[in-house]
Amino acid sequence: MTANAADAVLRTEGITKRFGGLTAVDDVDVEVHEGEIVGLIGPNGAGKSTLFNCITGTLTADEGRVTLQGQDVTDWPEYKIARAGLGRMFQETRIFGGMSVRKNLLLAAQEGGADIGGLLRRPDDSLLERTNELLEYVDLGGLADTRAGRLSFGQQKLIEFVMALMAEPELLLMDEPAGGINPSMLENLIDYIRTANDEEEATIFLIEHNMDFVMEIADRIYVLAHGERIAAGTPEEIQNDQRVIDAYLGRE
Numbered sequence: 700m701t702a703n704a705a706d707a708v709l710r711t712e713g714i715t716k717r718f719g720g721l722t723a724v725d726d727v728d729v730e731v732h733e734g735e736i737v738g739l740i741g742p743n744g745a746g747k748s749t750l751f752n753c754i755t756g757t758l759t760a761d762e763g764r765v766t767l768q769g770q771d772v773t774d775w776p777e778y779k780i781a782r783a784g785l786g787r788m789f790q791e792t793r794i795f796g797g798m799s800v801r802k803n804l805l806l807a808a809q810e811g812g813a814d815i816g817g818l819l820r821r822p823d824d825s826l827l828e829r830t831n832e833l834l835e836y837v838d839l840g841g842l843a844d845t846r847a848g849r850l851s852f853g854q855q856k857l858i859e860f861v862m863a864l865m866a867e868p869e870l871l872l873m874d875e876p877a878g879g880i881n882p883s884m885l886e887n888l889i890d891y892i893r894t895a896n897d898e899e900e901a902t903i904f905l906i907e908h909n910m911d912f913v914m915e916i917a918d919r920i921y922v923l924a925h926g927e928r929i930a931a932g933t934p935e936e937i938q939n940d941q942r943v944i945d946a947y948l949g950r951e
């Protein structure tokens with residue numbers, strides 16, 4: 700894993716976001732390099748989602764800069780940032796329950812710029828192949844033609860995950876991928892994310908509250924508390940960092 704600044708897929712510099720008198724994100728720098736899986740943790744209200752929203756263009760930061768593969772995207776609208784290669788998987792599922800799993804995947808391909816009307820009528824072979832390939836990754840190959848609404852919550856989360864990969868994002872932001880997933884599926888999810896990371900070369904930045912999960916999957920972790928970045932390091936360094944321990948115990 701290289702930690703060369705030149706390889707940064709994502710870099711934030713001095714991101715600050717205020718809501719009235721509250722500084723939700725305070726001068727935060729992060730870097731995610733090609734091929735990495737990076738975790739973002741912190742107690743409730745630490746500013747994790749707000750930082751993600753400033754990266755995706757859902758919110759505009761009051762100060763600071765966001766660069767995606769060296770390109771300054773700070774003031775870009777959300778759709779343009781998505782087209783530039785930023786994928787996002789949400790905490791809640793965003794699947795169309797009345798459509799087949801495959802159609803949901805094809806719809807997701809539009810984030811990468813595909814013509815959606817044409818796609819649903821007459822998807823090209825390469826996209827169909829990709830839906831099959833991605834569904835195989837998560838062991839759901841047999842469900843391509845099933846109505847997505849019939850799938851379990853855990854299966855829907857996996858579908859969301861492969862939907863996010865359909866557009867072949869340069870960087871995938873995941874908001875609590877392990878949230879609501881039952882423990883037996885958790886190990887599978889770790890394998891699936893690793894497979895995507897290895898075989899799809901997906902670079903991943905994820906918010907997660909499940910510590911076992913994030914410690915196992917992340918190459919590096921950033922920690923926020925009260926909007927500030929209080930630590931950065933390997934899972935081992937983070938677990939032994941006194942500021943992090945104090946933040947989780949609610950001590951200043």
Ligand SMILES: Nc1ncnc2c1ncn2[C@@H]1O[C@H](COP(=O)(O)OP(=O)(O)OP(=O)(O)O)[C@@H](O)[C@H]1O
Pocket residue numbers: 718721723741742743744745746747748749750
């Ligand atoms: N739209 C908003 N308007 C006002 N305050 C907000 C808004 N969004 C977030 N906040 C506040 O900003 C702070 C950071 O919230 P944020 O949701 O980013 O934290 P978080 O680390 O993602 O928390 P959690 O782990 O609970 O999801 C919190 O105090 C929250 O109440």
